[in-house]
Each structure stands twice: as structure tokens, then as C-alpha cells.
Amino acid sequence: NPLSFHWQTYSVLNNTVSWGSGPVRLHAGLHLISLHQGTGQVMMADSYKTWQTTIDTIFLQALRKIQDGRLLVILGAPDFSMFLEKTTIAALEELGAYYVETLAYKEAWCLVVYKGSGVVLEALTTSLPQHNLTRFDVSPLTVRTAVPRMQ
Secondary structure (H helix, E strand, C coil): EEEEEEEECCCCCCCCCCEEEEEEEECCEEEEECCCCCCCCCCEEEEECCCCCHHHHHHHHHHHHHHCCCCCEEEEECCCCCCCCCHHHHHHHHHHCCCCCHHCCCCCCEEEEEEEEEEEEECCCCCCCCHHHHHHHCCCCCEEEEECCCC
């Protein structure tokens, strides 16, 4: 039996709080979920506010600690790409990410991958050129997939 998952990657619109000189989304950033490849049990889940400088290095440390074979769900909620360094982008591309380097501000992204074994799914939303960049609204990204159980 395959593992079946449904993730609402990003659906909250205009959910902001004041931070410094303007509004921010505290749930924006990279989210890393590690699942057991055979049972689907959540082994680790954490969020990284990568719209702040240097936070992506903490994400990289966590990613490197996860053993090969685990099913990873990596979600990029809008604003997540603001301060991604080249080393973080390269690490995601090594996992098999194709779109991560070309994403624009306010685009949502999801990567489902068996660490060390290849991509199961990659999905994204794109912002339209006429998108109002002064508003904090983003298209939702819904992902549904069934993945084979691994041993």
C-alpha cells in the first residue's frame, strides 16, 4: 500500500503581523518535514523563517542530519526565498529540486523527495506579472500525492 498524503501548502491570505517597519507572515519560510519511509510517521518537523538573514544555515544543518532514505517534504511559503544563500539552493538542487533557484518573491513551492533516492514530486505557484506587489496575497498551493513505501 502506498503512503497517501494531502498537504495544504499555503492557503492563509493576508495573515500578517507587524514586525519592524512593516507586515510579515510568521509562517512564511522553509518548512522541513521528515517522514519514516515505511510507516509515514513524522520523524521531525520544523519551520525556518528564511525571510531573515542567515536562518537558511540552520535549515541546512537540520537537512544534513536527516538520514538517507527518509521521505522529506520541503515547503517554501511565500517570502521564503528572500535570503536563501547559494549553498542552500545547491543543497536543494542536489536533492533534485528543479525550480528553487528561479522562484520569485511570493511564490509557494513544495518538494517531496526520498533523501538520497530522488524526487517524488515538485510543485509551485507562480505570480502573474500584473500581481499587486504591495498586497500580501498569494495563490494557494495544494499538493496531493501517493508515494510507495520504502524499507
